Amino acid sequence: MLSIVAIIGKWIAAFITQKVLRYNAMQRRLIFGLSSSHAAAILAVILVGYNAKILDDNILNGTIILILITCIVASIVTENAAKKILITEQQNPDDNKDEILNEHILLPIANITNIEHLLDFALYIKNNKSPNPVSILSCIPNDENAENNVLITKGELERFVRQASAREKKANIIITLDHNPASGIARTSKEIMADIIIIGWPRKQGMLDKIIGDKVENIINNTDKTIFICQLNRPFVNHKRLIVIAPPHAEKESGFIIWLSKIHTLATELNLPVILYSNNITSQATAEILKHKTPVLPFNTVYIDAWEDLLIAKDIRKDDIIVLTLARKGSLSFMNQLEQIPDKLEKHYPVNTKILIYPQRYSHHYKVSGYEGYASGTINKGIATIQKLGKDIGSLLKSEKKK
Template sequence: MKDFLDILHHEFELPLSNPVMVFALILLIILISPIALKRLNIPGIIVLIISGIIIGPFGFGILEKSSAIDLFSTIGLLYIMFIAGLELDMNQFKANRNKSFLFGFFTFILPLTIGFPVCFYLLGYDFNASFLTASMFATHTLLTYPIVSRLKVSKNEAVAITVGGTILTDTAVLIILAVIMGNHEGTLNVAFWQRLIISLAIFSSIIFLVVPRIAKWFFTKMETEKHSHYIFVLFVVFIAAFMAELAGVEPIIGAFLAGLALNRLIPHSSALMNRIEFIGNSLFIPFFLISVGMLVDISVIFSGPTALIVAATLSVVAIFGKWLAAFFTQLVFRYSALQRKVIFGLSSGHAAATLAVIIVGYNAGIIEENILNGTVILILVTSIVATLATERAARKLAVESKEISATELKNSRAYRSETILLPIANILNFDKLLEFAILIKDKTSPNPVSILSVVPNNEEAELNIARATEKLDDFIKQASAAETKVNILAAIDHNVASGIAQKSKEIIADLIILGWPTQKGLMDKLIGKKMERIISANSKTSFVTYFSRPLATHKRIFTIVPPLAEKEKGFSFWIKKLDLLAKELSVPVVISSNSETYAEIKKILKELKTDSPFKHKKFAEWEDFLILGKDMLEDDIIVLVSARKGGVSYQPLLPTIPAKLEKYFFNKSRIIIYP
């Protein structure tokens, strides 16, 4: 019995050393802390940081910093930066890159300009110590990015330029750190700059030229191995972080650039994206936030007036510098007060890069203990300020954007939730069809994607329905992984076309997505008979699709629009769907049409306030349709906007084009739209 008690005493001796107990305790904190303090309206990020203070070595000493906690903390920080790069709307980022550069300049130069005189003249430190401490004010960690991600405002322009500016300012600060260290050690020479520039150039080339090609190859060859996609993504994140360190910058820069490199290959509504966010927000990021709290030593405040004065001065300068940068950004770009507050909230949190700068400076003897302790207090203060500011502003911004969406919806002709119907014909290619439906689905619609199986009306009808439903289990899991509801429907009818038409009326479908016919033979007859029967049997907007490769590996949407297409009833609907697909895949859209039709398309795009790049190419030679082949690229999705017989834009040539697409562009992905 005594041996058992001794073992028990050893296992629960503080600080806890058993890795299983340590992991279990942190998971318990992640689980109950936000729930317990939710009623007090304290944001979850602050709760986790405070929990880290309580259990850390400077609190009750339940846990101490260890290699395991450091590992999970590093993973969490890299995850935050990676998700920030992955969620960035690349079309918006490209359109606003100059704004990101200007904000990066403001958030770097203003804190540095304010901080240096304060440290040099007011606190009395030497040049190296003052400049290094002032550069620390310019850094910021996207501690509160999970808040804007959770509240679905990460696509807002203010968020995009802040994320872009973060990388610019942190990179500049880390280069300053290297310069000051070189100056302190006497190694600041031409060889230093040559080594830094060459290593950064090699690293950037690998990330933006090599990694996307490898990722594209991997996602294409291992298309069915969904679980391996996540492991591959994690590998890319950590190898990029390691290479960034070799290149002379912080690993967080590598993680962010990895997110940018994979951005176009991981659609925002995909199952893979959902897995990445779920695991990060559930486990790794909370670990990082708790570890930030474990760094805070509250006793510093009571160790004497000097430590308190330094801590207070550093905190005030850091917060004021970031507020000033956000204010100037608001003035220059005419942002709203809410957008300014979001920029301030995202950019005012200090943790990773800040700590890296100060610890390196402290170990090198450039700065003293008071600055180190003051920086730890600064991390706590700015974390709380950043969290409260971001939570309040992002919540109001989310409400505001939802109100705008609701107003637009009420003003639209179809004031109801969208419903998509997927009739199943060939289960072999159905996964791509379902993925396409998930990507273009209206995210505000609560209606599920309806999968329809039409079976013949005979003695085995019920058995055939059961078999069809059983085969769809994997696709239900695929949709669930992307947090999309799926509804399985069945229709008993001798005629497939009438079965689809009847069910589309019953569920009031807005869009029918059909797979391209796979039978071999004369495509003229195939499209003209089998598919046209389905199209003509209903009046719903219909997409007939074929994807030769994974959706995320396409680089452009090449759209061919006939004259008078703007007169068709579903004109604005298919434009919205193309815009949504372009955003999900981060690709441009080329419209081949006459000038009159494109002018109407531009009006719709203006109403949508889209950032997707739409380009126009004049085209009127419908008799020589194949001439468009010279403008098509290998990775294009070819979209043909067709018309039903009797439609305003219908012309006799249209029914012959699908056969030409099949014959001459058989290796390309293609979509035929019937408005």
């Protein structure tokens, strides 16, 4: 009963605020979600009363349940309202124009034998009008052999700079010292203000990777850049079609125009037809963007409703490039159903060239007026808050029993 009264009271307050300030229903829900949780203040008041023997155990237990319920409700409501507010906003295609023209591609390498195909891909999608080179990054452990390894690595990478020059494209070498490659990549991407990161397909996880965390996952979580993860199994000229799979709301991501522009460039360079797997809304948004590109790139759409059955597609051939756009957790287009798709792609289409795209989440130009400070991952923060509160309350109760 206490929790119900607390939630209703906060909703009434949000409703009054909406009417006074003339907000819409979604803004009211956001206010309600942000204000409905009870934690530090109420816990302090109740503990003072409990220690003074004014309140009994029933009141203390009821307060703990109140904190639990209101924190969960607040997280869920805020997450839902923030997403719907973002979905109703429209992104101006011209907002990303300067970013595309001044793009900076970062190409980290873990194995020098795989760099040639990845560099080919980077040079294919690079905007010729961008003054920035493709930056080839090597992370070297900061140990007693660091200086010697820097010289050896720089010498090995020089031929790839010459390879880029032969195609009238610019490339440079960046070598950073870091015991953690994922940390070095994330830091360097910020230092050079890279827009796109291109990395190779991750190898199978060993026991050590599972303990300390997968390198690719750490790069995804620690950067907000557009990331291309590539498994390039054959030369690009041997492909016949480009299969692009885009989940619902992919068009609402900040990096939508960036990765779509790269797909347009790749398809144009290779003269490949594009087949888009998506829903109707994403298909329309894609058509709207592509009609402003030169040359005009025609594409066919295969509409998908059941994303669980995505890999049952019978018409994917061995000479197709499969491009799957995913999203970081908390993003508008994130879908739990797609979490295991990369592993299934590797299992069902082992010989195909595969590219995973994680669009950037934020942009210097892309802002939703009045909501720049709200993160979409509130549910995760809410759960962490609840767990911390549970530990704190447990510690307090234990100390009371000892007294």
